[in-house]
Amino acid sequence: MIQLQHIKKSYEHHVVIQDLSLEIKNGELLVIVGQSGSGKTTLLNMMSGIITPESGEIFYNQQKLTMEDAEQLRLKSGYVLQSSSLFPHLTVLENLFIQPRARQEKWTKEEQMEKGKELCQQVQLDPSCLTQYPKELSGGQQQRVSIARALANQPQFILLDEPFSALDPFIRKQLQDLLLELHKTHLDITFVMVTHDMEEALKLGDRIAVLHEGKLEQVGSPKEIMDQPKTAFVEELFAGKNLDAFWFRTFLTTISKVPVKNEIPVIQNFSQLLELTKVRKDDPILFQFNHCGYQTTFSAILQFISKELRQW
Known part of the structure; x- marks a missing residue:
């Protein structure tokens, strides 16, 4: 579904992404890992059209992504950040329908409420939260709303940038399990997630892409990454993250x-x-x-x- 061909990106003569090529399969959950500064978030932002590559090309369903296409692409996709990024002056229900409204889709209040309840069920939230404001919710609840907002857009793909890293371990596990469940039940959605947690990558990823200093070191299943690391960096990065x-x-x-x-x-x-x-x-x-x-x-x-x- 998503193809990156020879992507490069620099900031003030510092190369962040170097000649990177990657193909992301339809319906998979790909996890991108690497140390801080390795280019993970930059890569995700280029996939969403927020950042333009210095050179190289990005394709969605074999159609080249252009600057003109980028805004429409974002309106039809889902993005979940480390912080929930909910609009504080809007209720949960209003937050859920930000992107459909931006596309000028006509939803009655009754239709929005019905769809909101359905989305709450999918992310395991009490529908009573629909009339609440983000400040009235816990951090974990806010992230569930953020995921529901991404789903409300009926996207072909959802990008997640370290979505659980700010949560305590118990809530983090709950949301990891939720993501796995959504991946099982939404086979038509491609998930691309960035994390710096190697155990999280092993648990969630159908495949794992390892970045190091802007270069793609290895792409493979958790088993391949653990059993057959292609570089010393990959081996070191996952050292101690054993099957136990x-x-x-x-x-x-x-x-x-x-x-x-x-x-x-x-x-x-x-x-x-x-x-x-x-x-x-x-x-x-x-x-x-x-x-x-x-x-x-x-x-x-x-x-x-x-x-x-x-x-x-």
Whole structure:
């Protein structure tokens, strides 16, 4: 869907993006990672038409992106920033329909409210928030509204620039899981996300693009990035981000939550979970992680491991 061919961008003689070519597939969730200053956000802004490449070309559905097309492209796409970027003087409902109104689409108040309720359901928000203002919402709720606003635009693609980095770990996990769910249920939307969190990239990405000093070091699946790093930088960047932590966070999304109790053991990774199975092999296995309780069974753990081994 999105093709970047030999893109270059400089600021005051400093080259930020160097001869970068990348093809993003229809319906995938591509995660762009790299250190600060590697060009991640600049690359995202060029995809959205906010920044014009110094040289090279960008194509959407085989149509070359021009300056004249850029504004219309933004009106038909979704963009989620680190801060929610909601308009403080507008209600949540009014924020949701900023871009449709900019395209002069005619929506009655009743139609907007009905669509707003549907969007709230998709991002797991109480519809009562539609009449509230952003300052009345928590940071996590504001980001959910920002995601809903992107969906309200009925986009072909959504760009996300470190959307969860300002949130606490518990809320961050919730929104990561929400993004995975939206990716599963909106197969026609292409998601491109920037993050500096390698574990987040491994958890969310169908593929991961690694940037270093404006150059594309490697593009591949999480398995390829972990097992077959093409450069020393990629290997170093993902050092220590082993399958233990990655599988553990993925496993948490597949099991039931329970109330937290003091006697429930606290664990941090899959290795510690497997230790619990030794003493509770035939009983429900209860544990807590990040102040949230979970329940599973030995057979569920075995099924998960078997499934992951087949995929990897």
